[in-house]
Amino acid sequence: MRKSLKGAGILLLLVILVVVPIVDKNTYHHIVLCQTLVNIVVVTGLNFITGLTGQMNMGTAGIMAMGAYSAALCSTKFNFPIIVGFIVAILMGLIVGKGLGYPSLRLKGVYLSLTTIGFSEITRLVLTNWVDLTGGTMGVQNIPWINLFGNKLDTSFKIYYFYLVIAILVTIASYRIIHSKWGRVFKAIKDNVEAVDASGVDIAKMKILAFTLATVLGCFGGAMYAHMMGYINPTTFTQDLSANYLAMMMIGGIGTVGGSVLGAIVITILPEVLRFMENYYWLVFSTIALLFAIFLPNGIVSLFTGNKLLKRFGRTEKSFKGEE
Amino acid sequence: MNNETILKVDHITKRFSGLVAVNDLSLLMKKRTIHALIGPNGSGKTTTVNQITGAFPPTEGEIYYKGTCTTHMQPYQIARLGISRTFQNLKLFTSLSVLENLMVGGHQMTKMGILNFLINPVKAKQEEAQLLERAEEVLEYIGLKDLRDTNVKNLPYGKQKMTEFGRALMMKPELLILDEPAAGLNPTERKAFVDIILKTFDTGIDIFLIEHNMDVVMNICTDITVLNFGAKIAEGSPYDIQNNDEVIKAYLGDKYKPIMAVKKEVL
Numbered sequence: 109m110r111k112s113l114k115g116a117g118i119l120l121l122l123v124i125l126v127v128v129p130i131v132d133k134n135t136y137h138h139i140v141l142c143q144t145l146v147n148i149v150v151v152t153g154l155n156f157i158t159g160l161t162g163q164m165n166m167g168t169a170g171i172m173a174m175g176a177y178s179a180a181l182c183s184t185k186f187n188f189p190i191i192v193g194f195i196v197a198i199l200m201g202l203i204v205g206k207g208l209g210y211p212s213l214r215l216k217g218v219y220l221s222l223t224t225i226g227f228s229e230i231t232r233l234v235l236t237n238w239v240d241l242t243g244g245t246m247g248v249q250n251i252p253w254i255n256l257f258g259n260k261l262d263t264s265f266k267i268y269y270f271y272l273v274i275a276i277l278v279t280i281a282s283y284r285i286i287h288s289k290w291g292r293v294f295k296a297i298k299d300n301v302e303a304v305d306a307s308g309v310d311i312a313k314m315k316i317l318a319f320t321l322a323t324v325l326g327c328f329g330g331a332m333y334a335h336m337m338g339y340i341n342p343t344t345f346t347q348d349l350s351a352n353y354l355a356m357m358m359i360g361g362i363g364t365v366g367g368s369v370l371g372a373i374v375i376t377i378l379p380e381v382l383r384f385m386e387n388y389y390w391l392v393f394s395t396i397a398l399l400f401a402i403f404l405p406n407g408i409v410s411l412f413t414g415n416k417l418l419k420r421f422g423r424t425e426k427s428f429k430g431e432e
Numbered sequence: 433m434n435n436e437t438i439l440k441v442d443h444i445t446k447r448f449s450g451l452v453a454v455n456d457l458s459l460l461m462k463k464r465t466i467h468a469l470i471g472p473n474g475s476g477k478t479t480t481v482n483q484i485t486g487a488f489p490p491t492e493g494e495i496y497y498k499g500t501c502t503t504h505m506q507p508y509q510i511a512r513l514g515i516s517r518t519f520q521n522l523k524l525f526t527s528l529s530v531l532e533n534l535m536v537g538g539h540q541m542t543k544m545g546i547l548n549f550l551i552n553p554v555k556a557k558q559e560e561a562q563l564l565e566r567a568e569e570v571l572e573y574i575g576l577k578d579l580r581d582t583n584v585k586n587l588p589y590g591k592q593k594m595t596e597f598g599r600a601l602m603m604k605p606e607l608l609i610l611d612e613p614a615a616g617l618n619p620t621e622r623k624a625f626v627d628i629i630l631k632t633f634d635t636g637i638d639i640f641l642i643e644h645n646m647d648v649v650m651n652i653c654t655d656i657t658v659l660n661f662g663a664k665i666a667e668g669s670p671y672d673i674q675n676n677d678e679v680i681k682a683y684l685g686d687k688y689k690p691i692m693a694v695k696k697e698v699l
Binding site: 281284285288289290292293295296298299300302303304305306307308309310311317 | 485487506507508511512516517519523524525526527528532533535536537539540542546549550553556559560563599602603
């Protein structure tokens with residue numbers, strides 16, 4: 109019963125995702141929708157390291173910037189095919205993953221957060237100041253459209269469906285990883301590192317793997333972003349962006365694919381929906397986000413997976429039933 | 433009984449800055465024995481076990497497992513050699529179910545890499561099924577089959593200890609190190625735990641344990657090493673230890689001598 113409901117929910121979400129851009133012809137809305145898909149990819153990645161393994165990564169903006177610039181520079185400066193740009197972005201993700209993974213073996217909690225913030229800021233400053241390569245604050249312009257088997261994806265509408273396929277593939281892959289031996293070990297590391305170590309699991313390898321999954325998807329998301337916008341500059345990749353991704357993960361629901369997807373959708377689209385409030389829209393949005401955090405501490409996804417709302421007020425489901 | 437050594441601790445000393453936690457300790461554990469390490473609180477028992485399992489290296493001295501020097505190995509490397517352990521204060525994965533806890537214990541037996549996993553779902557399923565099979569075998573063995581999907585944090589203490597014991601068994605160890613397995617258990621649970629320890633020993637796994645409960649130690653162990661203030665003060669069979677004046681004086685005080693002579697029937 110529950111399983112079929114879950115299936116129906118996923119199907120419904122898919123139908124909505126497929127139909128919306130056909131019904132809504134507004135080009136700006138299409139861009140927002142593409143952005144949503146990019147965010148789904150990035151948040152799904154972040155979920156591995158921060159949501160499951162419990163290592164606070166606040167450097168998502170820097171990771172995305174690395175991916176976006178790798179792809180953008182490959183296709184503009186060096187005139188490589190776009191596919192090469194995406195591959196370079198993934199390689200960049202592997203490198204950054206190892207680079208950020210090693211400090212995480214020795215640093216815990218807030219110190220790791222500071223390290224990742226530092227990485228992010230250094231990346232942004234280098235991109236701003238290395239004018240010869242990156243164009244500095246002018247950014248990289250005229251990033252070409254993706255060419256898919258001869259079909260030029262030259263509108264947000266076309267890109268949307270291509271990215272939708274990518275987002276679905278990424279979601280399926282990460283669902284499989286979360287419900288595999290790796291997902292289990294990631295959660296176990298969050299719970300108790302020493303016991304994982306004593307069970308014969310190489311923690312260093314696992315943490316680096318979790319970081320690498322996050323950075324590869326982050327960089328890939330960055331590359332998607334670059335080819336969707338056609339223009340990138342360093343001011344996009346500030347700490348605000350990193351915080352935004354953390355908010356998506358937390359408001360959606362930590363540690364689950366459903367949570368990452370819902371969080372990405374809500375946090376990307378909600379501000380746009382609230383635009384009619386003009387000056388007040390950001391205030392209202394922040395208030396709504398805060399209310400979500402207070403009343404749904406386990407994320408939006410908990411609405412669908414069990415009555416976690418009650419737990420918030422110190423009652424477990426069991427004790428609630430007992431009162432009846 | 434043969435006299436082959438499985439574990440050799442060779443003159444280890446551990447200093448935490450000024451504090452000497454373990455002082456020049458040597459210890460030989462023979463194959464097919466249940467070897468106990470006893471001593472008053474703060475005598476360095478857990479520190480010794482932590483060095484054997486690689487949580488931290490000794491300041492001086494070497495440790496050998498079946499002739500391999502493990503002194504400076506990482507805990508996971510030592511675990512892969514076949515030494516498995518439980519902890520004094522339970523270290524369980526509280527967000528996971530009993531079954532999942534066991535499966536993490538068996539993770540290192542799986543071989544598949546992540547890329548292979550993503551492109552080959554069929555083989556991935558097979559591997560997961562093998563791991564599940566092993567976990568269910570262990571669940572059956574420790575008697576927690578009914579609780580397989582319960583979150584461990586909702587279990588009573590005795591069952592949590594049993595889960596941790598099961599997790600240690602998952603990787604099919606040759607040497608099992610138990611840090612105070614009977615602590616905090618009621619007499620019924622303790623009896624069940626002792627039974628399962630003996631049963632495990634009979635399946636061919638050697639056991640090294642730290643224990644405070646004399647009923648347990650005197651009845652199941654074949655060899656005992658006694659520590660006091662980080663140094664070894666006696667070793668031998670339960671009978672030798674019970675009649676060792678030094679041990680009785682240091683460990684229990686003179687007036688407790690009768691308690692040491694536990695009869696077999698008590699358990």
